[in-house]
Amino acid sequence: xxxxxxxxxxxxxxxxxxxxxxxxxxxxxxxxxxxxxxxxxxxxxxxxxxxxxxxxxxxxxxxxxxxxxxxxxxxxxxxxxxxxxxxxxxxxxxxxxxxxxxxxxxxxxxxxxxxxxxxxxxxxxxxxxxxxxxxxxxxxxxxxxxxxxxxxxxxxxxxxxxxxxxxxxxxxxxxxxxxxxxxxxxxxxxxxxxxxxxxxxxxxxxxxxxxxxxxxxxxxxxxxxxxxxxxxxxxxxxxxxxxxxxxxxxxxxxxxxxxxxxxxxxxxxxxxxxxxxxxxxxxxxxxxxxxxxxxxxxxxxxxxxxxxxxxxxxxxxxxxxxxxxxxxxxxxxxxxxxxxxxxxxxxxxxxx
Amino acid sequence: xxxxxxxxxxxxxxxxxxxxxxxxxxxxxxxxxxxxxxxxxxxxxxxxxxxxxxxxxxxxxxxxxxxxxxxxxxxxxxxxxxxxxxxxxxxxxxxxxxxxxxxxxxxxxxxxxxxxxxxxxxxxxxxxxxxxxxxxxxxxxxxxxxxxxxxxxxxxxxxxxxxxxxxxxxxxxxxxxxxxxxxxxxxxxxxxxxxxxxxxxxxxxxxxxxxxxxxxxxxxxx
Ligand SMILES: [Zn+2]
Numbered sequence: 001x002x003x004x005x006x007x008x009x010x011x012x013x014x015x016x017x018x019x020x021x022x023x024x025x026x027x028x029x030x031x032x033x034x035x036x037x038x039x040x041x042x043x044x045x046x047x048x049x050x051x052x053x054x055x056x057x058x059x060x061x062x063x064x065x066x067x068x069x070x071x072x073x074x075x076x077x078x079x080x081x082x083x084x085x086x087x088x089x090x091x092x093x094x095x096x097x098x099x100x101x102x103x104x105x106x107x108x109x110x111x112x113x114x115x116x117x118x119x120x121x122x123x124x125x126x127x128x129x130x131x132x133x134x135x136x137x138x139x140x141x142x143x144x145x146x147x148x149x150x151x152x153x154x155x156x157x158x159x160x161x162x163x164x165x166x167x168x169x170x171x172x173x174x175x176x177x178x179x180x181x182x183x184x185x186x187x188x189x190x191x192x193x194x195x196x197x198x199x200x201x202x203x204x205x206x207x208x209x210x211x212x213x214x215x216x217x218x219x220x221x222x223x224x225x226x227x228x229x230x231x232x233x234x235x236x237x238x239x240x241x242x243x244x245x246x247x248x249x250x251x252x253x254x255x256x257x258x259x260x261x262x263x264x265x266x267x268x269x270x271x272x273x274x275x276x277x278x279x280x281x282x283x284x285x286x287x288x289x290x291x292x293x294x295x296x297x298x299x300x301x302x303x304x305x306x307x308x309x310x311x312x313x314x315x316x317x318x319x320x321x322x323x324x325x326x327x328x329x330x331x332x333x334x335x336x337x338x339x340x341x342x343x344x345x346x347x348x349x350x351x352x
Numbered sequence: 353x354x355x356x357x358x359x360x361x362x363x364x365x366x367x368x369x370x371x372x373x374x375x376x377x378x379x380x381x382x383x384x385x386x387x388x389x390x391x392x393x394x395x396x397x398x399x400x401x402x403x404x405x406x407x408x409x410x411x412x413x414x415x416x417x418x419x420x421x422x423x424x425x426x427x428x429x430x431x432x433x434x435x436x437x438x439x440x441x442x443x444x445x446x447x448x449x450x451x452x453x454x455x456x457x458x459x460x461x462x463x464x465x466x467x468x469x470x471x472x473x474x475x476x477x478x479x480x481x482x483x484x485x486x487x488x489x490x491x492x493x494x495x496x497x498x499x500x501x502x503x504x505x506x507x508x509x510x511x512x513x514x515x516x517x518x519x520x521x522x523x524x525x526x527x528x529x530x531x532x533x534x535x536x537x538x539x540x541x542x543x544x545x546x547x548x549x550x551x552x553x554x555x556x557x558x559x560x561x562x563x564x565x566x567x568x569x570x571x572x573x574x
Contacts (some may be wrong), residue, residue: 046430048561055433055555059440073445089430092387093437096359099391101399102446109391194361251398 005077005324008065009100010058010214012094013086013114013139015039017057019065020314021076022321027124028069030307030314035059044171045140051089055079058097065313069084069285072091076107078330080320081109082200083348084341086141091337099333106332110320111348114311118277119148120319121308129227129302132271134158136262139183139278139311140167143258145216145265146343148275151319152326157343159216159267165255165278169220173250176228177243185245191285194248201226201253203328206260214259221252255286258295261318264298279310323347354419355397356537356542359386359435359478360427360455365393367415367535372541373408374534375415376400376545378415381530383480386434394442397533400468416572417446421540422555425556426487426506429477432555451540455479456489458535459528460500467536474503476523477516486514486560490523497546499539508558532574 004024011018016034039045062333066072084091095111102109116135122129135146142229143161148154164172169186174183179190204219227250234241262274274294281287287303294301308315328347335349353375363386367376376397380389401493404412422439427434443450456477464472476490481487491502509517518525543549 030533042563046561049563051430051433052557052561055437058437059444062441062444089433092430092434095387096390096434097437097441099387100357100394100440100442101445103391104442152571236423333395334388336388337386 003325005080005321005323006071007080007081007317007321008062008076009112009313009315009320010094010098011082011117011311011313011316012054012247013082013084014090014311015045015053016311017061017244018313018316019061020309020317021065021069021071021313022124022314022317024321024325025098025318027117027127027314029065030312031061031065031311031352032066032310034059034185036182039240043175043181044297047087047089049097050087051093054093059095064274073105076105076132078108078110079105079319080110080112080316080322082114082117083335084114084338086114086339089339090340091339095337099252102331105294109333110323111331112316112319112323113343113348115142115144115146116151116346117315117319119146119155119275120151120225120322121277121304121312121315122275122302123322125304133273133275134265134271134276135163135270135277136167138258138276138280140171141165142278142339143218144343145261147269147271152322152328152346155343155346159214159218159261161218162214163219163221164219164224164347166218166258169224169254170280172224172268173227176231177246184280187251188283188285190243191248194242194244194246196252198245198246199230201249203257206257218257218267219260220254220281223250237277250285251285255283255289258286259290262290263293263297263299267297272299273302274299277298277304277309281309282306320330348350353415353417354421354537354541355417356421356533356534356540357435357439357442358423358455358458358536359390359392359398359431360423360425361529362434363389363530364533364536365397366537367417368399368534368537368541369405370541372538373405374465375405377406377534379530379533384431386431390434390438393469394438402424406526417448418468419449419451419540419544421451421453421537423536424452424552426454426481426558427455429555429557448562451541451544451549453536453543454489454506454550454552454556455531456502457500457502457504459537460489460491461539462532463526464500465532474521474523475526476521478525481508481558485509486509486511488514490521496544497547497548499548506556506558512557518553541544
């Protein structure tokens with residue numbers, strides 16, 4: 001194998017069909033086909049719709065990625081794929097394609113963890129990335145706080161959401177406020193003229209009694225109920241409901257709890273680095289509050305470009321590339337889609 | 353030489369020569385686990401195919417695939433897609449075309465070829481479609497290109513209604529639990545030879561995606 005392997009990564013864990021091609025740590029293509037528009041009328045990602053879209057998009061996306069990277073499939077040193085976590089039916093499309101491609105090309109296959117992929121995305125920025133780091137991954141599918149001591153060998157789960165992912169909470173609150181899907185950008189737009197301190201919504205999993213068991217876990221269902229109740233009560237009483245104020249106050253509650261717990265993890269583990277990833281990082285208020293409060297706490301924040309924060313195949317290729325360069329053997333062909341793959345399993349079915 | 357892949361019921365992978373001789377036939381009857389097993393079956397089939405046609409003696413031609421045949425269903429969607437995705441990716445890796453095949457056509461050809469001298473009466477390939485339904489397609493004999501003559505499109509029917517539905521078509525019932533990979537490849541070989549490759553872009557889903565449209569906002573109350 002070359003010292004800088006050429007890796008093609010396939011990511012189909014949710015509603016983005018991502019094909020990435022990297023050479024070592026260099027990004028050659030990050031091709032994404034999203035089925036988000038097809039989900040809009042349902043107000044959230046529909047697994048069967050997502051899986052159908054992956055099957056349609058896969059081959060054109062691979063061809064587009066190869067064209068952009070200016071390589072042909074026979075140049076590829078290894079194929080990488082997301083084994084989980086994610087939507088099972090969606091993951092299976094990528095797993096089936098990746099295995100067949102690897103056998104067809106007679107090249108090694110690396111089955112990897114989607115969440116660790118989000119961390120690997122940072123490597124493709126070209127900057128020197130330092131470990132250990134705390135990583136906060138926030139999207140429509142997951143909300144996780146991780147401690148990364150080594151990208152390819154030591155990732156610890158500090159906490160995760162006990163119910164909805166943060167992105168889902170944005171979608172649900174948008175619906176309550178009569179705003180379209182996806183909710184994140186819509187809430188942001190509405191919040192821009194609102195007062196974030198107008199209403200004090202609850203911060204989930206933040207009571208003193210939560211600190212023993214759930215110090216780094218998240219919960220957004222109570223917040224969602226609180227917002228819905230507040231809106232109902234004001235409507236019932238004939239009082240005006242300021243959508244900008246509700247949106248801004250809701251967003252503040254989510255951002256506050258995310259940033260507070262992330263910086264608490266940095267302090268408690270004596271790690272002065274925080275990596276942000278996942279599609280919700282597009283939320284400017286989240287980035288602003290994280291940067292401001294991290295600076296005050298002496299924590300350096302890394303935020304990869306948004307195209308590498310949302311789900312993508314480049315991060316999957318990047319993680320496999322790191323595994324290869326650090327001498328990890330390929331995966332066997334005997335693995336499946338694992339919708340609940342724990343983050344501690346960085347690579348699946350590694351051959352011994 | 354054609355690689356046939358079908359995951360509409362179990363998982364089936366086979367390689368046949370242009371003349372129809374079977375080189376490799378690897379299958380799992382498991383109605384689940386398609387994504388788990390597909391890679392291993394492909395690897396096994398490629399290894400076996402290199403040994404030449406099954407039962408042949410003497411030196412074999414090297415494996416030189418010309419097409420990948422993809423079973424397009426009908427079948428439970430989640431598993432069905434694994435085989436189609438695999439067929440497309442494998443073909444892409446080799447730079448060869450995919451030939452979409454109706455999975456019931458492959459099962460029908462297996463019925464028709466069991467005894468080439470028998471006069472097989474009109475029959476229906478019947479497969480499990482889950483949710484208390486069957487999928488069936490009615491066939492009547494074989495045409496000059498060696499392909500089964502399809503009388504109906506693949507159709508969903510409630511399990512209790514299958515016999516009445518088939519009686520309407522005057523078709524014998526042939527319950528099918530296995531789609532042979534070699535037959536998927538053979539239907540493709542004959543369709544290619546006859547210039548009758550079907551343009552099936554999508555799997556034969558037969559059902560719309562299971563979704564619930566968002567209703568009016570639910571009250572949370574006190
Ligand atoms: Zn993600």
